[in-house]
Amino acid sequence: MNATSPTSAPASEHADPLLTAEAYLLDVDGTLIDSNYLHVIAWQRALRDANTAAPAASIHAAIGLDxxxxxxxxxPEADDEQRDRISSRHSAHYSDLSEELALLPGARELLRLLHERGTRVVLATSAPQEEVDRQLEVLDAEQWIDAITTAEDVETAKPEPDVFAVAIERAGVPAERCVAIGDARWDMIAAAKAGVVAVGVETGGTDGGVLTEAGAVSVHQGVQEIVDLLQRSA
Structure with missing residues (x-):
C-alpha cells in the first residue's frame, strides 16, 4: 500500500469537498463493488435456513447496518441462538455467492486517480476479514490504497461513527479535510457523527433523496461520476 502525502489545499466553505479533500474514506459494498443484492440473497437464504423470512425490500433497507x-x-423475534445461526448461515451463503462479485463502473479508476492526485485513500468497511480479502481480490488495486478498516477494528458498525473514526486516524488527516463516500443512509449518518462530509452514490440501490435526507451534501449515480468530476477539474 502506498504512503503518498496529500497535496490538496484545505476545503473552503464553498468548495466541492470532492475536489479539495485530502483523504477519501470509501465504503466498499455498493460503492466500489456491486454486492448489496448478493447480501440480500444471502440473508434471505439464511433466514430460510432458520425457518423464518423477511421481504427482500426490508433486508435491502438494512444492508450496511451493524x-x-x-x-x-x-x-426481530429471533432469540440469541437463532440470531447466531442466521448470521453464520449468511456468511456461508455470501461466501458461496462471492464469485459473482463485480466492480462497479469507475471503481478502480477512482482509486488510481486519487493516488495520482496525492489523496489519501482508506477503505472504510466493517466487513469481516475474509470478505475484505475477497473485496481486495475483486478491486485488484492495493497499490492505490493507503489503509483499510475491517470488523476487527471496531466494536460497533454503521450507523455509529467507529468505522470512520478509525479510517480518519489511519488517513492521518483531520476529519474536516476528509470526505466519506457511501451508498447507504447508514454511511451518511455515520460520517456526520464522525464529523466528516458525506457524499452519496446510488449504486447500492438507495434513492438519492434518502441519502440527501440522511446527510449527503451531494449525490451521484456512481463513482464514475466522481471520476469524471475529478478529471474535468485537473
Missing part, C-alpha cells in the same frame, strides 16, 4: 441492528430489523 449486523446486530440488521437482525433486529429482519428477524
Amino acid at each position: 449486523s446486530a441492528k440488521l437482525l433486529d430489523r429482519i428477524a
Whole structure:
C-alpha cells in the first residue's frame, strides 16, 4: 500500500469537498463493488435456513447496518441462538455467492486517480476479514490504497461513527479535510457523527433523496461520476 502525502489545499466553505479533500474514506459494498443484492440473497437464504423470512425490500433497507441492528430489523423475534445461526448461515451463503462479485463502473479508476492526485485513500468497511480479502481480490488495486478498516477494528458498525473514526486516524488527516463516500443512509449518518462530509452514490440501490435526507451534501449515480468530476477539474 502506498504512503503518498496529500497535496490538496484545505476545503473552503464553498468548495466541492470532492475536489479539495485530502483523504477519501470509501465504503466498499455498493460503492466500489456491486454486492448489496448478493447480501440480500444471502440473508434471505439464511433466514430460510432458520425457518423464518423477511421481504427482500426490508433486508435491502438494512444492508450496511451493524449486523446486530440488521437482525433486529429482519428477524426481530429471533432469540440469541437463532440470531447466531442466521448470521453464520449468511456468511456461508455470501461466501458461496462471492464469485459473482463485480466492480462497479469507475471503481478502480477512482482509486488510481486519487493516488495520482496525492489523496489519501482508506477503505472504510466493517466487513469481516475474509470478505475484505475477497473485496481486495475483486478491486485488484492495493497499490492505490493507503489503509483499510475491517470488523476487527471496531466494536460497533454503521450507523455509529467507529468505522470512520478509525479510517480518519489511519488517513492521518483531520476529519474536516476528509470526505466519506457511501451508498447507504447508514454511511451518511455515520460520517456526520464522525464529523466528516458525506457524499452519496446510488449504486447500492438507495434513492438519492434518502441519502440527501440522511446527510449527503451531494449525490451521484456512481463513482464514475466522481471520476469524471475529478478529471474535468485537473
